[in-house]
Amino acid sequence: MISERTLPLLSAIAVLLILYGYGSFAYNGFFGLRLAGYLLTDNAFIIVTAVGMAFVILSGGIDLSVGSMIAFICALMAFLVVKLNLHPLWAILISVLVGTCFGTIMGTIIAVFKIQPFIVTLAGMFMFRGLGYVINTQQVKIDHPFMTTLSDFGVYIGQGELNFVAMVMLVLLAVGVIVSKYTRFGHNVYAIGGDSNSAALLGVNITGTTIRVYALSGFYASVAGILFAVATGSAYPEVGIAVELDAISAVVLGGTLLTGGVGYVFGAFIGGMTFGVIQQLINFDGSLNAASTRIVIGVLLLAFILMQKVILIWARKVTAKPV
Amino acid sequence: MMNLKGLSINPKIWGPILSLVAIIVIMGIIDPGFVRIEFKDGRFYGSLIDVLVRATPTAIIALGMAVVIGTRGIDLSVGSVVAICGAVAAMLITETDLSFASVMVLSLAAGGVIGMLNGIMVSYIGIQPIIATLILMVSGRGIAQLITGGRSVSFDSVAMDIIGSGMFLAIPVRIWIAAGLLLLTILVMRKTAIGLFIESVGANARASRYVGIEARLFKMFAYVFSGICAALAGVILIADVGIAEINRLGLWLELDAILAVVLAGGSLNGGRIYLGLTIIGALIIQTLTTIIFSSGVPVEYNLIVKASIILAVLLVQSPTTQAAIKDLNMKRKGVRT
Amino acid sequence: AELTVGFVQTGSESGWRTAFTNATKAEAEARGYDFKFADAQGKQENQIKAIRSFIVQGVDGIVLAPLVTTGWDKVLKEADRAGIPVVLVDRGLDSDPSLYVTSVGSDFTMEGAMIGAWMAVETEGTCDIVELQGAVGADAAIKRQAGFANVIENFPGMQIIASQTGSWSSTGGKEVMESFLKSIGGENICAVWAHNDNMAIGAAQAIKEAGLQPSEDILIASVDAITDIFKTMADGETNVTLELSPYQGAAAFDALEAHLAGEDVPKRITVPGGLFYPETAAEEYARRK
Amino acid sequence: MNMNVATAVDEAPPLLSIQNLSKGFAGVRALDDVSFSIRKGEIHALLGENGAGKSTFIKVLTGVYSRDAGQILFEGEAFHANNSGHAQSLGVSTVYQEVNLIPTMTVTENLTLLNQPRRFGLISPRKAEQRAREMLERVGLNIDPSEQLDHFSIAVQQLIAIARALGTKAKLLILDEPTASLDADEVSRLFELMTELKAQGISIIFVTHFLDQVYRISDRITVLRNGQYVDTYNTAELPQSELIRAMVGKSLDELSKDTGAESRAVQDTLFAIDQYGKQRCLEPVDLTVARGEIVGLAGMLGSGRTELCNLIFGVDSVDSGEMTLAGQSQSIRSPKQAIDAGMAYCPEDRKVDGIVAELSVRENMILALQAKRGWLRPIPMAEQKAMVEEMIDRLSIKTPNMNKPIGELSGGNQQKVILARWLLTHPQLLLLDEPTRGIDVGAHHDIIEIMNELCEQGMSLLVASSELEELVVFAHRVAIMKDRRKVKELTGSEISQQSIVAAIAQ
């Protein structure tokens, strides 16, 4: 069903396909299950973070703490597995719980004390990074057979591997989409993002919903941290720097408005993949120096957005309701 | 009591100022050396002076940021603009014979042009501010690297030394610059109708359009101004050390600038702009940093200390806490009468 | 046939890094390689993506400048499975050595020790040192710190009395040094040990502005040997810098070619660095500018 | 009148009893010791001037604002709602004054928010849509509920909000100015529903400024004035003049109800549009307005009045037709151009298109004039103050001072500020879309007087209004819109409520 509301998402998908099509046409090996598998794996933890972020942004907020949360969770995992010799399964459980708790605390501060989310989560960003440093300032190898089993687990589809990390991402994406569309909580998120005053007058529990939104974001970010730890089998304090910006842009590129209330959780996946494809285009080209790499990323982003706009305008014209 | 009543006209305005004073006073009690100011070799010397000096770049950028945030926008590119304009200034000084004035004008103009690009993307193309400025945040540093060929550029310039560490009437020149800019901005915003229009556009863009305000033009203006501010900060930053390290120059400054604006009570949802308080916000952030550096906190605790104090400041200023305090006061009074 | 080689760089966080990239590229061009470059912008995940893209493209060899020492096992195994040899440059890895051909680079611990030794000699074993670190948790910082600490341990009169991060930049270095000068007092500081040249340049400025003479009242030692430090040194404002060679590409390519030719390659190739002093600074500056 | 007759007669315990309720804002006592009660199954009108405290009362009752003092008993038990949702769960359902729905969600999502039908624990969109259709049907709306809410005009949104409140099972229903932008048909429909609910034993609190509606539907009336309780009356026993006196505090001269304005000879045409239209939006329209003439625009919901005003003012761009203003041909593409050409436009949706909530009353009022003068020529503060003060006085705007954020004013007073904003620009042609929406009787009277005065001075007005009574009073000519085209024009003595209704129905 093509409605006005889905147009931004659809145009984002269209542009992603155009980019991917261009890569397949221009570079050997770009098209194919192998790179597709890699794209899913390599961008999994950004996408997982972005799914949590999508809820936050849809609710009209923002969460800058996710990058540091990932670092903190990695450090915590390393601490639990290496220092305390816990089984990774326990470590994962504890880490997710702690991450979700921290998210809940931020949400509570935002909702109860009515402080802008930007600044609360910015403080969270400093705090979690700092906590990560305190747990350990070293680069630690998380050596445990279970972790290796997880990271090596995967099914091959032709040349491409759908591995554990990618699977978790896809599951969490599906969960996110369902929660946003088919639960009361999801609708409440859209409502407070659309107009929080009206939502309050309609009887939406703003405080509760806000707290849950940040708890959810904390949950997704901590899973992203665990995925990072699993994928690399290591932890270091500088993990996830600026991931919050990547996640926010992934969400926005996926057609979600930063002002809240408008967009789709699935857009986070599209946005994340778009970033991944742009990066691989540059890697496959391989001729850019550091300076041009940055510039080209910027230019491609701009091109992506402009194409999206053009498609949007065109689609609006075509689908506009006749009187 | 009377006095306090007078002060409590608007907790929004007094919050940041009192927070700053409280932080300094507490620190002064813990370590009297922190608040000591000496007069030495024709200049003031002391940690508080350092705070003022170090805060100028952030404060200047935050001024521009405050205006942009007033339009309900955000400018993530300022850090990169700092790098670009620092690079431009350094290259002009080392590679050309231009007079210092022309160097300044060209560098600031570079900032203005980049700001205009942001402005065009946001207000004429309609890209969301965070993404529009992210584009230049990412590619801007690349541009700076192109300008210098990826190396850092050191230079010798008397005029730059004066900007970086010179004194005028025993007060660092850069403080004069920041104060001048603040004054000029306040004048432009409040003595013309620009301030009103920007606040109106930020608070309700649709209604502003209905009254005939050219919303796009004023949004654009905000980004141009922010670009120029960032350029000025860039020049000051390179003048400080006599070298333009484009790879790190201005890195993460955008976060501090935004933080300053928000500490000053500015809302990221647009509307009211508090210029003077923004400077206070920048001073709060810098005071924290300086305290952390001079207090001997182990490095890995830096961020925790910073986050905790910011949170404390926010919690005390929050509407909920204020209301609770008021309630308590009322109850106390109620008991007395 | 000409070789296709992919080079995965960490990013472009410093002038030294840029010089390293340029030198490597020039070397590859001189050898007529089809040279593919990936800039990871300071993120390990981007480096992993780049390695994988080189695997998919089927390059003949990969040169990797790892951002961190851990977390490479999986992707290196993938390269191994694809039969693509990997050569490390700049720093080593905490991985099974069979996963890479060799590790070319300098020895951070050694560097820290060299600076420590220089300082011990210069101050005759008595010195209160302030340390300017880079980012917390950077591998280079940790190892240099360890090497430095190993040496000064032997001198009861030497200790680090304050340590802060100057975030690798001269403005950062200047700001931290200013605070140290106020809180500790210039007269109580004997030397500055800066983990890179930029922070040393900033520290020298701060010392000057506090009315002291850098390099005399307070010694300054740093690492990297970037061009600008020679100017500062020539002006008599810092005492010593340790060169980190940006010319590791040649050694790496040699090793790669040898490996492809079926020869045995040692697991560790150290490129020499050396200390530079003010005496030769002016000359070096002119040469490198 | 200490012991009021109404409660004395009634012995049954009231559904809701309010005792000594007070609420203050900085500088204002919005509610001052208010006590009265609501019976089971009655329609209780809550009346008072703009800023009397009606909306505040409702918000305190439903927990949106905390009360400073006082007690509320609901079915004999202490009632303390923490927020609107809580109140709802306790059996009090409310439609607040401004439309408070979520503009970015679909009509279905809005209607079923907090009460979505589910299947297997998840929301079932199909069932939700079905339920939404049923709810819409009750209020006689035939729209596609899968469309986004803000695609509909404010009046339709108003109806949707009402449909939503009716759909929740409540013992007490509160409607704060639900009829402000509805036309006669919708109002009748709503009243039928209210009567139906009343028969089921549901009580309704009803706020309006239309006194005729009060008499048509309500059982009892409570009047507030300046935040204070005046009295409660049985509607049937209270003459209208008494009611007005109770509300205003003094007796108002019989509202001048002349049979209609004289038509003016259209000799001196100020404004003319010729085949002005836009595809999918408005069929080409011809219309003229003479100097000093008031032209009314009548029509049903969605008939295209607002669209026409938007096109004239350049909010939307036309794709056909020509415009002349004061003898000059105009091509208007933006409000700015329209203002420069000498027009002004008071839009329908004041919350979205009118007020800038954070800015003060003063700033809101001078905004248009300042924009007209440009940013380089700020209006001196003294001049601003004088102008604003005069307007506050002239329109009797109730505000403690001119620096209060306009968002904190009562709805009617916000409307007056927006009107003042445009009067200050001294336009040649003033477009008003539902200008008296939410304005009380006294002020309504004043505004009509001001409009007459303005046109005497040579200003021309084009007024879209759903209030036929009002149109009949002041319009020299009425253009009737239907299905996005102009269907008829009535002049002078042809203008009457009947003739307009007939033209619309044709």
Ligand SMILES: Nc1ncnc2c1ncn2[C@@H]1O[C@H](COP(=O)(O)OP(=O)(O)OP(=O)(O)O)[C@@H](O)[C@H]1O
């Ligand atoms: N949030 C608020 N902050 C400050 N003052 C307020 C606030 N809300 C209402 N007031 C003030 O309380 C008084 C009563 O306002 P209220 O909205 O209850 O009036 P009303 O009777 O509903 O008027 P109207 O018919 O115009 O809607 C007004 O003077 C208004 O300025």
Ligand SMILES: Nc1ncnc2c1ncn2[C@@H]1O[C@H](COP(=O)(O)OP(=O)(O)OP(=O)(O)O)[C@@H](O)[C@H]1O
């Ligand atoms: N009864 C209705 N049924 C369907 N759509 C409607 C209805 N009323 C309004 N609309 C929608 O609202 C939009 C605005 O109509 P417009 O405001 O121009 O009409 P209007 O004559 O001013 O009516 P109103 O009294 O509602 O302001 C139209 O685009 C139409 O889609």
Ligand SMILES: [Mg+2]
């Ligand atoms: Mg009201």
Ligand SMILES: [Mg+2]
């Ligand atoms: Mg209308």
